[in-house]
Amino acid sequence: MASSLYSNAQHVDFESVLGMDDPGMVSMFEALEASGLRGFLGCPAVVYEDALVDFFENASVRNGVVFSIVGGQVVEISEKLFAETFELPIDGLGDLSEMPKDTIFDARSIVSLSGEPINLSGRKNQMKMPYRLLCDIVAKAISVKAGSFNAITVEKFSLLTAVVCGVKMNWAKFLFGVLKKMFSAKSKQAKGFAIQISRLLATFPTVELGESSEFPASKILSKKTVLRFVSINDRDGAEEVTGAAKKKVVSKKRTAADIVGCWRPFLLWSWVSLLSFRPPRFFRRRQCFVLFL
Secondary structure (H helix, E strand, O other): OHHHHHOOOOEEOHHHHOOOOOHHHHHHHHHHHHHHHHHHHOOOOEEOHHHHHHHHHHOEEEOOEEEEEEOOEEEEEOHHHHHHHHOOOOOOEOOHHHOOHHHHHHHHHHOEOOOOOOOOOOEHHHEOHHHHHHHHHHHHHHOOOOOOOOEOOHHHHHHHHHHHOOOOEOHHHHHHHHHHHOOOOOOOOOOOOHHHHHHHHOOOOOOOOOOOEEOOHHHEEOHHHHHHHHHHHHHHHHHHHHHHHHHHOOOOOOOHHHHHHHHHHHHHHHHHHHHHOOOOHHHHHHHHHHHHO
């Protein structure tokens, strides 16, 4: 089913989120837009499920170009077509390993909830709420990773840093690289970009796309879904703190083993005393007399 291709996906309704009453959230989405990703993350949320299934079943990468067969027609997607379709920047860093370390260090404090640099091996609840959401966006819609979305990774945080600190990225190269990994042998890259691939396929006039369907509203960030995200993360954060506090409480109840352990020295002393006890002489004689009778 094509729906499995966007089970963890996320899209953005920029018109809706930029009109929110939350300055922090609006500022984060403005930074996302300024980075040059609006055309990619906010393109029309339409998918062609039959065409997507064909595309993913037949796709391969040759000479840096993605080829596939959809409805009997050959489609060829190059980095140039990819960049033009989504109006992506083609200048700047094309590899996250080129991200300046001092910029990453600055970003660790900028996004921090406490003001102290966050731990890059920790969880996203160290961050202010807008950046927790941004962490989800880069994981689900940009790098397309499977697994836990609560954990921070160096890759996620490098992408987040590019947006927060305004680092120029060659998003065309980076995102097309993610697309190619989806069809590369032995790659562990998760499948995704369902909306974007549907839009790319629509640029081929001879390809029969089949019926279109709307992307699930629950996976599109709007005022409503962002508020729901905040509510859930506030609750989860409170539960996590409560859980941590409970773990520190040590039970004061004493087990049966503890009680026996406490009495053991006394019992041992009593037994030794009993063995070494010699009754009075008169008592011994009387006892012997009785026995002989």
